[in-house]
Amino acid sequence: MSIFSQEKVDIVFLNTPLLEVLKETESKYGVKFSFDPDIVQKEVVTFSKKKCELIDLLSEIELQTILLFNQVNDRYYYISKNHSKLNEYNLLNEVLVTNYITSGINKKKNGSISILPKQLGVLPGLTEPDVLESLKIIPGVQSPNETASGIFIRGGTPNQNLVLWDGIKMFYSGHFFGLLSAFNPYTTKEITLSKSGTEARYGNRVSGVIDIKTSDNIPEKITGGFGLNMTHADAFIHVPISKKSAFSFSARRSYSDILKTFTFDKLSTRVFQTFDDNQENNIIDKTIKFDRDNTFKFSDYTAKLIIKPSNDEILSLSFLHTTNNLSNHFNIPFYKDNYTDDLNIKNAGLSAQWTKKSSEKSTKNFKAYFSTFNLAYRGRYSYIDDYLVFNSIKDNLINDIGFTYDYTYSLNDKTDILLGYNFTSTEAEYKLQYQIDLDGSQIFSSIQDDEGANNTHSIFGEYLFDNNNWNINLGTRFNYFSKIDKYVLEPRIYFEKKLSESLSLKTSFEKKHQTLSQVVEFQTSILGFDLENQIWAQINKDDIPLQKSTQIGTGLLFNKNNWKINIEPYFKKVSGMTSQTSGYNDQTQDFSKGEGDVFGIDVLINKKINNYRTWINYSYTKNRFKFLDLENEFFPANHDITNYFSWSHAYKLNNYEFSLGWNYRTGNPYTAVNEFYINDNGTPVIDLDTDNLNAKRLPSYHRLDASMTYSFNFSERWKGKLGFSLLNIYNRKNILSRTHNAVPVRNSNNDIEYKLEQVDKISLGITPNLVYRVYF
Known part of the structure; x- marks a missing residue:
């Protein structure tokens, strides 16, 4: 049998x-495992390899789970928990539905969605x-402007997401x-999305919460990888310093200032x-x-530095720095016209986290962070x-600092x-x-500025109950905004009741507030610059009020025989909005306060058949x-999408993965022109139909x-991946937005007059991308 196990x-x-x-x-290698069934019950494994040895398979299972294989002799092994990795896999106890949409996307017991990039199938x-x-x-998450960061969650705007x-x-x-x-994504352990409750x-x-966490695991050996696609290159490394500490580093950079690819040209046309x-x-x-000359x-x-003094304690320090730089030069020699635009955006931050399991029933957690944002145009x-x-000058600066201390106590194994x-x-x-300035003399000048600070003190608490039939999360948050x-009170409720083995009923309710808003400014558009025209502004008692939202939802979840069906109707009401923070001051110069409401239904249908999945x-x-x-x-709101539908497919064949998806949605709303005329001063006027x-x-x-x-292997340690999308x-030439401009033209008498021009922003055309990656 020992010879058999070496096959x-x-x-x-x-x-x-x-x-x-x-x-x-056990059947293929002729070995026997001894284990507690409870520790393997919720684990799943994804792995493929031709001519695989037993040691390679066991190592891969250890890598993907919290388990450890202990060899007794050539044939017998006993399986135990790997205590050094328990913190890495705490989320397994929180998961209610695995592979909620596709591999690597799970539904947690508190209603949130967990995405594990390392397990995520091709999309x-x-x-x-x-x-x-x-x-x-994920149903309820949309991007009307066709961007990655423009995440609209159940009608909320991106600046309303945490x-x-x-x-x-x-x-x-x-x-x-x-x-x-x-x-x-290669340093990200988990992304948690909360839409309600x-x-x-x-x-x-x-609006929603997008909580991104990197790995706290201490590897036994150096791991990492690097890759290149048609827009940027990246590299990451995870280095063990000792058995109780490790260090991670990653870097990404575009190379469009050095080499412009076909993919970059497509993206550039879409943006500019x-x-x-x-x-x-x-x-x-x-x-x-x-x-x-656009650069x-x-x-x-x-x-990230990770330190684990013991199996029950972990300390981590994390650092992030992101930059975006644009330089545009536009020159018309005949007119002696020169345009120059320079934009620099930076978001950087530092955080520290300490977690200690004081006993079997209690856990302490302390987090502190500093974040800074700087936009200069x-x-x-x-x-x-x-x-x-x-x-034209535009500056926007935010310095944000904070800390959180929380204490969790288990009354019993359910509460x-x-x-x-x-x-x-x-x-x-x-x-x-x-x-x-005209001939060296200033003839017009305007300055709009504001600055302020807000301190928020919050006390929060939650009651969590979980048994085979009920998942209950009752919480509240009490805030003071200086x-x-x-003072404001924010109740949060989520519960899920199992009606049968395959059918569950869920309900959620929440109230939220927001002190920091984004103001839409139109000053820079005078020079033709229409990118990044939103700036962060602090709450005040005059024109930027406190935003408030109330959301209630319910739903049914069916999960049986590789079928998953989820239906969630909801209603959300938002107040404390203004026409300036919502982007309607291009349609009126009045600064107006208002409110909004959102009614929606999210539906997911998912079916898995062997290696094929469709949703x-x-x-x-x-x-x-x-x-x-x-x-x-x-x-209708600017981003109101009445109907959104997508049908996606994923198939895995040995080392190949394929995915195909079609999506359809209602077109964005816009306001028509009521009248176009030239006023007494000879200035063109576009009068929108504000009625x-x-x-x-x-x-x-x-x-x-x-x-x-x-996916392929160079050797036992070095792996590679090729991808094409x-x-x-x-x-399809999709129209994302429609505006109108007054454009100067010469008439038959060689005089300059203005005509009304419809300006449509077109979506990405056919756009290929290639990726090559190496892991070790």
Whole structure:
């Protein structure tokens, strides 16, 4: 039998229960395992290798689980828990439904969704597990502007989402103006998405929570990897310092400033199309030549130190730094026109976390963080050797610091109590300056600025109950906001009742508040710059009120015979909104306060057949706003998507993975032009139909995406992967937004007059991407 166990066998497991894996391993290799059935009950394994030795298979199972194989002799092994990895796999006890949509996406008992990038199967249009892009396959999560960081959760806007990376609050989550997420997926352990019934530990945002965590594991040997696709390159490494400490580092950088690929050109056209058009429209004679030089680059760096003094204690220090830089030069030699735009965006942070299991029943947790965000824009237009000069300056700065202490006590094996305190201090300031000089003399100048600080003190608590029939999470959060001297109470409720072995009923309720908002400014659009026109502004008692949201939802979950069906209707009401923070001041100059409500239904249908999986994601949403000075009647929100439907497929064959997905949605709303005329001063005026805001709809959006990856081994330690993806296979020209401009033209008398021009922002056309990765 010992000779039999040394044979090499072809192994293929895809999300296979560990108990089945162990039985098949005993049969194929002639070995016997002794173990407690409880410790293997919830484990699953995904692994494939031709001519696999037993030692390789056991090592892979140890890598994917919290288990340890202890060899007694050539044939017999006993299995135990690997205590050094228990913190890494705590989430297994929290998981209610594994493979909720596809491999690596699980539903937790508190209603949140867990995404594990290392286990994530290939998704349509993605060759790599983009941290934010992968959220879009979850019902209720949409991106009307076709970006990775533009995450709209159940009608909420991206700035209403709480995004955390190892406890660091993020204020800018994208690269390349949102088309890529700013987080390296290869250092990410888990992404937790909360759409409703949010845990009481999370505060100061009125929409969803996206909590990104990196690994706390201490490897036995150096692990890492590097890769290259058609937009950027990256590398990461995980180094054990000792048996109780480790260090991780990762880096990503675009190379578009060195080499522009076909994929980058496609992305660039999508991002800069209206920006470029705004500048080119100033050329009256279209035969006149111009010069343009666009340079764009991004980078991100992370580092983490992990220390485990004992099996019951862990200390970690994390660092993150992301940058985005744009430099644009546009020159019309004939007119002696020169445009210059420089934009720099940085989000960096540092966090520390200490967790100690004091006893079998109690755990202490302390987190502290510092986050800083800085946006600096400089725009300049000059005419005839600086005879006429327009200057625009935009600065936005946030410094955010905070800490949290919480204590969890287990009353019994079914009931936990959580108590905690959270403090945050946020300083935010912005400055908008616009100036016109004529022949060296200033003829116009305007400055809009604001700065303020808010300290938030929060006490929170939760009661958690879990048995075979009930999952209950009752929580509350009590906040004090110093800037407006106000106390608020935020109840949070989530419960799930098992009606049968395959059917469950769930209900959630939550109240939330938000002190920091994004204001939409239109000053920089005067120079044609229409990118990143949102700035963070602090709450005050005048024009930026406290945002509030209340959400209630219910639903049914069916899970049987590899079928998963989830139906969730919900209703959300939001107040404390303004026309400026919501982006409607291009339609009216009035600064108006208002409210909104969202009614929706999220539906998921998922079926697995051997190595094939298919899922349907459908959302119906009715998202409406009402502002006091804009009709004072409800109208569709800018991002109202009434119907969203996607149908995706994934198939695994040996070392190949294939994915295909088609998605369709209702077109975005827009406001039609009521009248276009030239006033007495000779200035063109575009009068929008403000009596029927967003009454028109763009054509429906739809596209087909595909992906394929192939994994292989260089050696026992070195592994590789090749991937290819294709976005918008049939090259559909989807319209994302519609605005109108007054464009100067020469008439038959050689005089300059203005005409109304419809400006449509078009989505990505057919866009391929390649990836090559190496792991060790």
